[in-house]
Amino acid sequence: MAKQHNRTLDRRQFLQLTGIGLSLATLAACVPTESTPTQSDTGSTGSETTSAEATTGGTLTWLAHQEIAGLGPNDQGATMQYIMIMAIHNALVRYSPDNEMVPDLAESVEVQPDGLKYTFKLRQGVKFHDGTDFTAADVKYTIDYYKDPANAATIQSSYTGVDTVETPDDYTVVVNMATINAASLVIWATNPIVNAKYHAEVTDATYSTAPIGTGPFKLKEWRASEFTELEAFDDYYGGRPQVDFLRMEVVPEDAVRKAALDTGDADSSAWPLLVEDSLALEQDPNFKVYRTAPASIKHFPINNERPYFADKRCRQALMYALDRQRIIDDLWNGAAEIAHSNISPSSQYYNSELKQYEFDPEKAKALLDEAGWTVGADDIREKDGEKFAFTCTAKAGDQARKAIAELSQQFFKDIGVDMQIDEAPVAEILEAMRQGTTEMSIFNWTYNNGLLEPDCTDTLSSTGGSNFPHFKNAEMDELCSQGLQIVDPAERKPIYDRIQEIFAEEVPVLYLQFDQWMIPFALKVEGLPESTFNTDPIHSYYLALTKQNG
Secondary structure, eight states: OOOOOOOOOOHHHHHHHHSSSOOGGGGGGGSOSSSSOOHHHHTOOSOOOOTTTSOOOSEEEEEESSOOOOOSGGGTTSHHHHHHHHHHOOOSEEEOTTOOEEESSEEEEEEOTTSOEEEEEEOSSOBOTTSOBOOHHHHHHHHHHHHOGGGOOTTGGGGTTEEEEEEEETTEEEEEESSOOTTTTTTGGGSOOOOHHHHHHHHHHHHTTSOOOSSSEEEEEEETTTEEEEEEOTTOTTOOOSSSEEEEEEOOOHHHHHHHHHHTSOSEESSOOOHHHHHHHHTOTTEEEEEEOOOSEEEEEBOTTSHHHHSHHHHHHHHHHOOHHHIIIIISTTOEEEOOSSSOTTSTTOOSSOOOOOOOHHHHHHHHHHTTOEEOTTSOEEETTEESEEEEEEETTOHHHHHHHHHHHHHHHTTTOEEEEEEEOHHHHHHHHHHTOOSEEOEEEOSSSSSSOOOOHHHHSTTOTTOTTOOOOHHHHHHHHHHHTOOOHHHHHHHHHHHHHHHHHHOSEEEEEEEOEEEEEETTSTTOOSOOSOSHHHHHTGGGGSOOOO
């Protein structure tokens, strides 16, 4: 699992969208009006397939490494779910594969110079999958529902600063801010819009199983642990997709996903394969493998409220106990770099002057001794009658990351810490982590909002909807708030430098590595861009409008 969709915005793009520079209306030409996206939409330097040239019909088959637990806005944190959610829905604005902001349901947006009012002019003639018209009422309902604390949405914190929403007419939405949120267009404006009447009737829980959006595809069949199949929406505002069906099959085993690609039974693995398999496909003339900068961090989220994780000395000791370079070399074929921060080294906000944790078991033991955890007769440390023993719940079928857990189990044993390993479905793990009923897991997630937007409110503030470690730090909360109220990256950087210092000192999670992100596509898929900054939009939108087969 990984919140990998890099929905980011740099200062130039932000100024273009805020009225300080250009408005979104200047980007309107980037949205395709034909069935196939244009070069301006993708940023591609390669040849594009026109709608007249492309073959129609058939099925695009993507492969997921984990179940698709839900298809509503509240489920978009996990990458596989996000891809399918955004094929079903549209947002006010969206990102192209090159992370360029382009219009979606909004044709333009004007932002007051003080950052306290956003006025969206909406696209007219857009239909929901049930045939009803999309209007400003749907936008207002979506924002009001998901920002309301009473609804306990996991995406609630993305609406930080939003006050009231007005609809002067059916195709104008005015969002009034109580406080500036510099990440507004990156976060809440890219959230999917729901059908207000339908959502209110069925409740959010039911909506996640039977969504009705405005996107290029509508739901045909959903079996969470098996597959999700979508059908082309004839009345999609950008033109009917040339492919009839978009199918995401759940195949946890890396080797089986690779075999499906080799035999032509699948067109892409939306989650990276084992590194050696990705490298092999790079040499295969039938495939194109995109390498994109990593935003998500591979880590062990830990429940900081448990006695053995509550003391930062214990958390630091576990970091010193991990031979992270060996994990990368032995289990990841060297295709990763050790993490020293919650922010990727590829980001302009990365702080390179942070506390680091070299592999040092003796230092780990000394910290545990200092914290009062002494070795018992069974070689397991204990304190006040409690063993330093816990369970890491890995995603069922995820052999690659389970192997990391197994090697780490030995590292921890060497310092007198007992880690057992269990498995569970991803939806169960995420819910348990949020509820605080699980001690530890292992997965990829972004502890910011991508490479260009450093906001970490959702994951590191005490009220964040995805604060898996239940980390509570008053200074962190204040810094998260401050960072959202400043637009200029140079002025923001000291705030996020300090956030990274707290992250490295307090160790709210056991952070391992930033992977090289490698996603394969069969070359029989038409319209592939020459390069991409972000593969998620390719899966969720761009290639949904093109065709494969041959």
